[in-house]
Amino acid sequence: xxxxxxxxxxxxxxxxxxxxxxxxxxxxxxxxxxxxxxxxxxxxxxxxxxxxxxxxxxxxxxxxxxxxxxxxxxxxxxxxxxxxxxxxxxxxxxxxxxxxxxxxxxxxxxxxxxxxxxxxxxxxxxxxxxxxxxxxxxxxxxxxxxxxxxxxxxxxxxxxxxxxxxxxxxxxxxxxxxxxxxxxxxxxxxxxxxxxxxxxxxxxxxxxxxxxxxxxxxxxxxxxxxxxxxxxxxxxxxxxxxxxxxxxxxxxxxxxxxxxxxxxxxxxxxxxxxxxxxxxxxxxxxxxxxxxxxxxxxxxxxxxxxxxxxxxxxxxxxxxxxxxxxxxxxxxxxxxxxxxxxxxxxxxxxxxxxxxxxxxxxxxxxxxxxxxxxxxxxxxxxxxxxxxxxxxxxxxxxxxxxxxxxxxxxxxxxxxxxxxxxxxxxxx
Ligand code: CMC
Numbered sequence: 001x002x003x004x005x006x007x008x009x010x011x012x013x014x015x016x017x018x019x020x021x022x023x024x025x026x027x028x029x030x031x032x033x034x035x036x037x038x039x040x041x042x043x044x045x046x047x048x049x050x051x052x053x054x055x056x057x058x059x060x061x062x063x064x065x066x067x068x069x070x071x072x073x074x075x076x077x078x079x080x081x082x083x084x085x086x087x088x089x090x091x092x093x094x095x096x097x098x099x100x101x102x103x104x105x106x107x108x109x110x111x112x113x114x115x116x117x118x119x120x121x122x123x124x125x126x127x128x129x130x131x132x133x134x135x136x137x138x139x140x141x142x143x144x145x146x147x148x149x150x151x152x153x154x155x156x157x158x159x160x161x162x163x164x165x166x167x168x169x170x171x172x173x174x175x176x177x178x179x180x181x182x183x184x185x186x187x188x189x190x191x192x193x194x195x196x197x198x199x200x201x202x203x204x205x206x207x208x209x210x211x212x213x214x215x216x217x218x219x220x221x222x223x224x225x226x227x228x229x230x231x232x233x234x235x236x237x238x239x240x241x242x243x244x245x246x247x248x249x250x251x252x253x254x255x256x257x258x259x260x261x262x263x264x265x266x267x268x269x270x271x272x273x274x275x276x277x278x279x280x281x282x283x284x285x286x287x288x289x290x291x292x293x294x295x296x297x298x299x300x301x302x303x304x305x306x307x308x309x310x311x312x313x314x315x316x317x318x319x320x321x322x323x324x325x326x327x328x329x330x331x332x333x334x335x336x337x338x339x340x341x342x343x344x345x346x347x348x349x350x351x352x353x354x355x356x357x358x359x360x361x362x363x364x365x366x367x368x369x370x371x372x373x374x375x376x377x378x379x380x381x382x383x384x385x386x387x388x389x390x391x392x393x394x395x396x397x398x399x400x401x402x403x404x405x406x407x408x409x410x411x412x413x414x415x416x417x418x419x420x421x422x423x424x425x426x427x428x
Pocket of ligand 1: 047234264265266267268269294299300301302303304305306307308356358361362363
């Protein structure tokens with residue numbers, strides 16, 4: 001590493017030197033924070049494809065090599081060996097917890113799994129077909145009003161409590177939103193159950209019949225949540241950091257993250273993939289014909305392509321294997337999995353996708369797992385949000401601890417009208 005290197009930039013005959021920043025994984029960036037004050041120029045980077053907004057120690061992605069690590073630990077190993085709660089603690093607090101730390105945090109989650117009873121009125125306020133992402137975002141923001149002591153986090157103990165409340169209650173919110181949408185009574189959390197088992201209980205138990213899923217189902221959900229837990233500066237994470245940069249509270253910031261995640265190009269892609277597979281199946285459309293239309297740019301192949309990965313998304317590999325394993329153990333056969341595999345194979349051998357380095361991303365196979373778990377399609381992005389919650393919290397916390405943190409405030413190149421005189425109504 002050479003921290004002292006600089007980049008030389010020549011502008012209007014003037015040469016300025018800008019510091020080069022190196023990361024431990026040989027990532028390099030040019031620190032342009034003094035560019036405008038030195039030259040009057042700003043940089044223009046629509047979509048921030050080349051812009052580093054912060055230094056972060058949480059998650060490392062190498063898009064060319066298809067590598068993803070949480071705090072240095074490879075995603076494949078985390079998916080195989082860790083639990084969701086351990087992963088969350090690693091992301092938020094920086095290290096794998098000791099047994100005692102994990103036990104204490106689990107107790108905190110258990111103590112905080114209920115919602116304030118008044119919050120149930122918020123669910124009643126939504127129409128029956130209200131989207132669960134809208135409910136989730138609203139409920140998370142509302143949650144802050146029930147925990148006003150945590151709107152201004154003072155120390156690590158406040159942070160641990162706020163994180164536990166959000167991670168625990170978000171699954172209650174999600175399950176209540178689902179129950180509301182199908183007209184069933186809310187099922188309260190059971191403190192004797194593990195994080196994932198408890199969520200499945202709230203989703204699928206009814207007052208007179210307890211849902212007791214097989215261990216493989218619980219493990220598949222755990223794995224799903226682990227691989228979604230963080231992905232550095234993606235759109236929703238950047239949203240959380242942007243909102244947090246104003247010193248807005250954690251509840252408001254993660255609520256904004258849910259809204260950013262909702263879109264089809266981001267966390268909404270998992271439900272869009274399922275709609276696409278279902279459409280191909282229902283209409284008996286051939287993969288070849290469908291891909292022809294994608295290549296004519298009538299629409300995108302959902303679950304394919306990524307801003308950072310120009311190689312296999314390692315999460316897609318993990319989830320593809322998990323989808324197969326789950327269906328095998330449950331003795332299920334899913335035509336949509338066959339169509340997905342056919343699509344993947346055809347796309348990976350097609351010049352259009354090869355030239356653009358488009359590979360399956362995390363959303364391509366994740367829906368097939370959720371489908372096997374019995375989760376309905378509108379809940380798919382909600383499941384993504386439950387998984388991503390530790391990542392958002394970790395980034396919000398990291399930013400709040402950063403002594404160099406500034407309010408996020410990009411600039412623009414103004415392209416509108418030059419100054420003109422106001423035109424009175426009768427002259428327009
Ligand atoms: N299907 C067909 N063509 C595509 C696709 C796709 N899924 N993705 C990119 N392209 C083409 C695009 O048309 C463009 O072609 P050309 O150079 O001829 O104009 C080229 O590839 C580059 O596309 P881009 O839009 O500049 O790439 P981007 O980095 O801005 O977009 C993306 C990344 C994820 C938004 C995009 O790949 C996409 O829309 N994928 C489908 C939606 C999806 O699966 N999203 C989930 C992303 S992963 C999880 C997450 O973020 O939540």
